[in-house]
Amino acid sequence: FTRTHPHAALFHTKGFVGGDLHLLQLAQQNKQLPFPYDVAALEAQTSAAFVDVMTRCVHMDPAKRPSANDVVARLEALEILQNQASDTV
Numbered sequence: 474f475t476r477t478h479p480h481a482a483l484f485h486t487k488g489f490v491g492g493d494l495h496l497l498q499l500a501q502q503n504k505q506l507p508f509p510y511d512v513a514a515l516e517a518q519t520s521a522a523f524v525d526v527m528t529r530c531v532h533m534d535p536a537k538r539p540s541a542n543d544v545v546a547r548l549e550a551l552e553i554l555q556n557q558a559s560d561t562v
Contacts, residue, residue, distance in 0.1 A: 474518045479509035505533040522551055 478484070484492040499506050508528060516524050526547050532538050539547070 474523075475510055475514050477510065477514070480507070482511065483507065506531070519553070520551065522547075523553060526551075 480492060480496065483495065486492075487495055496506060508531065510527075512524055515527070526539070526544060529537070529539050530544065
């Protein structure tokens, strides 16, 4: 949606190897990884509701992540899936 790579700001700051090592260290320490996109840019391209779905999907606690069916239902309610399907036709 933003046409940027995940963690673009992190890799810009630390370089690709440094960024990878930073993410690896966070994962090894069981710490929350940073949200992979600029929230303001993502909301400008989509909506706050879509960003909410994305942030729930990467929640640190797996029990708090939505099921695949819930994600599909929420994206359909936001008409994201329909818009993406029509963009590819």
